[in-house]
Amino acid sequence: MTHYADLLIIGAGPAGISAALAAARSGARIVLLDDNPLPGGQIWRDGPAAHLPRQARNLRQRLDACSNIRIHSATRVIASNGPKQLLVEDPEHGWLISYDKLILCTGARELLLPFPGWTLPGVTGAGGLQALIKGGLPVHGETLVIAGSGPLLLASAASAKQHGAQVLRIAEQASRRAVAGFTAQLPRWPAKLLQSLRLFDPQYRTASHVLAALGSDRLEGVRLQQQGKIVELPCQRLACGFGLIPNIQLGQALDCAIEGQAIAVDAWQACSRADHYAAGECTGFGGSELALVEGAIAGHAAVDERQAAQQLWPRRARWQGFAKALNTAFALDPQLKALAQPDTLVCRCEDVPYAALTEHHDWRSAKLATRCGMGACQGRVCGGAVQHLFDWPAAAPRPPFSPARIETLLCLDEQPAP
Structure with missing residues (x-):
């Protein structure tokens, strides 16, 4: 079965929540996907010992009050299936979802x-x-x-x-x-x-x-x-x-341009691919305040509310100033590249030591020769490490982007979206 959304948002952290709420007033059919059990992302992660701030609780309540926002929690993107269609999976089943507009709010991971x-x-x-x-x-x-x-x-x-x-x-x-x-x-x-x-x-x-x-x-x-x-x-x-590394893998798979280590966006948070937007830490690390305003700009822009989006530009500029100061102050010292010894494991999944990687010139060559990045985490840990250690550019992911059930992969046999 194929589902449809006017606006599909990947990631329910601060940027994704803000994007969904900004776009909701338009009446668009909005679908919000996230791989966590509840909205909030890593910064507002839930759990038995978690104490969510009031802002996070209020945003969740506002999401629940919007009848045109459908949230799929514990859901991951498995593959792209042609133009404007993704294969996704939750703990129970997989399905195809087609969309008119998409906002990537895929966040960042720890380096x-x-x-x-x-x-x-x-x-x-x-x-x-x-x-x-x-x-x-x-x-x-x-x-x-x-x-x-x-x-x-x-x-x-x-x-x-x-x-x-x-x-x-x-x-x-x-x-x-x-x-x-x-x-x-x-x-x-x-x-x-x-x-x-x-x-x-x-x-x-x-x-x-x-x-x-x-x-x-x-x-x-x-x-x-x-x-x-x-x-x-x-x-x-x-x-x-x-520090943090932007999660750009899905953006790469969708042929969105990458600038540095982040998804490139314009003043409207639009990507290089038409009808695709990105907000939050996948466009560069700057904290939850910047993610919230970027998400709101992307949400308004995706439903053609350009004036509402533009009114938020000064607030974004203010928090971009904080991001610039933060990233400048805490830039990594080059001497950290010398922490690993020849026998230090770089890829923990496949037991690949540092010495086995030094003779290679890029990520693809290292993977073919050593299986680095081909284990259970699919390079989510060692990928960032080798980028930093050897200055290798990030390789575009190949589907499936995450481990998936055979039944889910069979959905790809369905007719792709036009």
């Missing part, structure tokens, strides 16, 4: 860089630790070290402390001067200044980064380079995150 010991049990991403805690992971009484780059480190530390963990160190790779320069600009965005004051932690150290996770069968400690000195700390958990 994980390989270093000795990073595959030990007890080592996670910084955002991954937050998600685990929201999902009910008990951390009460545990000792933690958090390392990497960006404000997510402080947010992850705050979540851990709220649930009874002891945070021994927050190691930020950016220099003290860069972080101080960024902090000095925060009065331009008072809400962010207040948030930074609430998240401040006395264990925060700049110009510091992880060198190795220590242990045999499980994490026992961490070795850090801290402001020019080598420091070792015993701990039970290590959370490392080096």
